[in-house]
Amino acid sequence: MAEVISLMDIDDKEENHSLKKSVNKGKNVIAAGDTPHPKATPWVEKYRPQSLADVAAHRDIVDTIDRLTSENKLPHLLLYGPPGTGKTSTILALARKLYGSQMHNMVLELNASDDRGIDVVRQQIQDFASTQSFSFGAKSCVKLVLLDEADAMTKDAQFALRRALQSRCTRFRFAPLEDIHVRERIKIVIEAEGLDVPESGLAALVRLSNGDMRKALNILQSTHMASQQITEEAVYLCTGNPLPKDIEQISYWLLNESFSVGFRQISDMKTRNGLALLDIVREVTMFVFKIKMPSNVRVQLINDLADIEYRLTFGCNDKLQLGALIATFTRARSALVAAAK
Structure with missing residues (x-):
């Protein structure tokens, strides 16, 4: 097998003597040399699959990678998809299968959000790739470079890697787990x-x-x-998410109460339970799918809720958007009454 630089979506850090620095982008990391108390060990690490056979889902992808590895036909890989869907578990299990006890000598982990410039490609990656590989029996194994959050790299760095990665990778998308x-x-x-x-x-x-x-x-x-x-x-x-019973109550107010009453009651519940209006809007949107109504009314209501969610995401005033939420349901109620006549 030719020497490989593979782009992987990696979301944890294991002990790695080749890694110059360890970072944590909101992910659970046990840094090299740490010996946390067993009760303090993050369960995402404690129960991470150790082999490809143990990966929870995406068996079609995992089995394909496993077969290609066993046949010594493993291509460049690009694993992508939302977080927590098995990308890390798959690639680390693959690394264990390839390298065994020599895994830490054969794998370079970099967080592309911090190690993101052209110098990373020209120095760290190329230097690591150019050093001598370990031999396993009669054959020499490829090395593995893991780039976490590679889309955060600078344009120059991405351009430098483009020819090595984009046109040569077999891509696998990891969808949200069922x-x-x-x-x-x-x-x-x-x-x-x-x-x-x-x-x-x-x-x-x-x-x-x-x-x-x-x-x-x-x-x-x-x-x-x-x-x-x-x-x-x-x-x-x-x-901090709203309870389903709270969302049912809020939805009832939105569909049945006047503007002033609905505004006061939702504001009181929001303050009393420490709820975020953005979470309320998202949960109410899901609740709308359960309500029986004409499809045109549902589509308009969902579109209006999406606009409110968008504005809240960018920090718009909560009171104004709560008023917009109630007004949206007021219009929906009028459309429902008109449709019933």
Whole structure:
């Protein structure tokens, strides 16, 4: 196999003697030399799959990579997709299969958000790639360069890598995990940790994860640290998300109360429960899909809610946007009445 520089979406850092510095972009990292107490170990690391066979989902992709590796036909790879979908687990499991105990000598990890300039390509990557490879038996293995958040690299650095990567990579997209895969993996952790999680709490974990396994495990561990029993309410309180019953109540006010009454009641609940209006809008949008209404009214309502969410994302005034939210439902109510006549 020819020497390879592979672009991978990597979301954790293991001990790596070739790494010049370790960074944490909101991801769970155990830096080299750290010996955290077992109870303090992030569960996303503690329960990360150690082999390709253990990866929770995307079996078609993982099995293809596994087969190509076994046949010594592994191409340049580009793994992409949202966070917590198995990109890291897959590539690190692949590295273990390729290198075994020599993994840390054969893998260079760089965070492209910090090590992002042209000098990284010209110096660190090229220097690492040009050093002698270790031999395993009668053959010499390729080296692996992992670039985290490569889209954050400077244009010059991306251009320098473009010919080596873009035209030569076999691309695999890691979609958000299906609920059944998140649920199965969470159950394994629950059993291993001896946690008290009723079905409602498990359902809340799966729902709030949105197909992100890392998020699911982080919520599970955080809730466990705050509550002995991981109930639905404990999960929602820990994450700050509105409870489903609160969203049902807010939706009822929006559909039935006057502007002034709805504004006062939603404001009171928002303050009392420490809710963010952005989260309320997102949850109400999902609730709209459950309401029986003409398709044209639903589409207009969802589009209007999307506009409010967009404005809130950019820091628009909460009171103004709450008024816009109530006005949006007032128009929808009028359209529903007209459609019923």
